[in-house]
Amino acid sequence: MPNDAPSAATGSIRAAILEQFEQVAKQQRKTLKPLTDDLPLLDSGLDSLCIAVIVAVLDDQLGVDPFSGDMDAPFPKTIGQFISIYENAAA
C-alpha cells in the first residue's frame, strides 16, 4: 500500500469532519471560509462554541474525542492539524 494514499478510514474521517464544519457553520449562522488544511481554525469563521459542538458531534459519530483523555494533545491551530489529530487518534 503506497504511503501517500489515504486509507479508506482516514479519508472518511476527513470527510466527516469537513461535513461537520459545514453543518455547524450553517446551524450557527456563521460564514465559513473555504476549508483548506493551512487555514487557521480561528479564521475559519467558527467560534469556540462552534468548535465545541463539532467535537461533541464527532465524538458521537466516530466514537473519538482526542481532546479529552490524552492530556498532552496540543490544541490545533489549523484545519489540517485538527483533522490529523482525529486521524491519529483513530489510527
Add this chain to the structure above:
Amino acid sequence: MPPPDRPSLWQLIAGAGLPEPRFIADSEQRIHWLDVARATTLNAPLDSFLGKCVLLRTAHQLPTILAAVELDGIASRLILCPPDFPAAHLPAIIADAAVDFLVHDETIPTTDNTTTTARCGLPLTPITHRPAPTQNTEWILFTSGTTGRPKMVIHTLPGLTGPLDDGLAVTKDAVWSTFYDIRRYGGLQILLRACLGGGSMVLSDTRESLAAFLTRAGAAGVTHISGTPSHWRRALMSDANAMSPAYVRLSGEVADQAILNNLKQAYPHAAVAHAFASTEAGVAFDVRDGMAGFPAAYIDDPNAKIAMRVQDGSLRIRSSRTALRYIGEHTAPVMDSEGYVDTGDLVERRDGRYYFVGRREGIINVGGQKVHPEEVEAVVNLHPAVLMSRVRGRPSPITGAIVAADIVLNQASVASNVQHEILETCRTHLPAFKVPALLTIVEKLDVGAAGKLLRRA
C-alpha cells in the same frame, strides 16, 4: 456621614506611585495614571456626585474604569454594568439600587428619563481641584448565571482587594492583562492588582479580534494574564500568541489537567495557577502546583484566613472577601448564619485532593457563561410538538460544557423537521451559548416521586 476609614482607590493608585510608564490601555487608547491625576473623565463636577448612587454603563471598559477611580470615596455606591446588560432591566435596577446618577459614554442609549445622567469619556478634561474622599463607597457587581433580572451584590473595596495579599510576588513593572471584562468579578480582580501593585493594565477589547488582542498584549509586554480555561483554549488555538508572561492564571471554570499541561507547555517560563472565585464568595484560593483540583488540606483548616468546608457536597467559603449582601427585596442572604457562602459547586474527594464535579442546581457553565437548564427547557417547550424536555450540560474539552437537550415529542408529531424548528425557536429567544448544541429525540424522560424531572441521568 462618618468619614471614610479606608483610602480611596485613587489614593491607593497614587500611593503605589505614578511614574510615567504606568498605563492602562485598550485597543484605541493608552492612558497614563499621571495624566489622570489632574483631570477628569466626567462632564459634571465631581462634587455633584457626593453621596450619590452612581450606575456606570459604558460600551467599553476604559471610561467605566476612569470614572470609578474618580468616584470611589465620593459616591455612596458604584454600580458596574457589564457590557451585555439588557436595557430592559435598567428601570428595575435603578429602582432597586436607588440610583441617583447614570453615567454613560453616549454609545448606549438610555431607556430611563427620570435619572440624572452624566457623560464620561476621553479625552480627559483638566481640573484644578479633586474633592477629598468622604465615604466608604460600596461597589456593586452583577452576578452571572441568574434567570431573569441579574442580581446585584454589594462588595467593599477592602473586600475586593483582600485577595491581593496572597503572596504573589509582583514587581512594580508588572503589566497585567485579562481576557475578562473588568466589570466582572474575575476581571476587576486583575484591574485592582494592576492599580494597587504599581503595575500597568492591558484591557481586552470587543473591537478587536482575539489574534489582535494577543498581538497587542505581547507588544505591550504583558507579564501577568488571566482568563477562563475556555479563553485560554481559544488563545492556544491562535498563531498570534507572541506573549511571554511570567504568570498565567485561570478562573471562572473548572481547570482540567489538559489545559494546565497545555499552558505549561506553551509558556514554559510562566507560573500557571488556577483560582477559585465567584462574584458572591470572592477569591477563595489559588492552586499553584500545576495539578487540577485542590489539596484536601484546604478544607477545615482551623488556621486558614479563608475558612472552607464541604457541606452537602458543595464548597462553602467564609472570608472577609465575600459580598456583604444582595440588593433588592425578596433576596436571599448571601451567607448562612455562620457566615459561609454556599458556592453551589459540588466537589468530590479523591486521593488527597478535591475535584469540582458540577453545579448543584445543574447550572451549565459554557465557557464561563452560566446557563439554567429550566430557562432553555421553557423555550424548547414552546414548540407545539414537544411533550417534555430535559436540558443538561455535556462535558466539552473546548468550552467546559455545552448545552444538550433530550426531547419527548407528543405522539401526533413526526420527527422529520421538528428538530430544526425547535432549534429555530431557541435561536430566536436565546443567545447562542444557551441554544442546545445537541438535540436528541427520546421516548421518555424519567419523572421522580415528587413529580419532578430527574435531572441526573
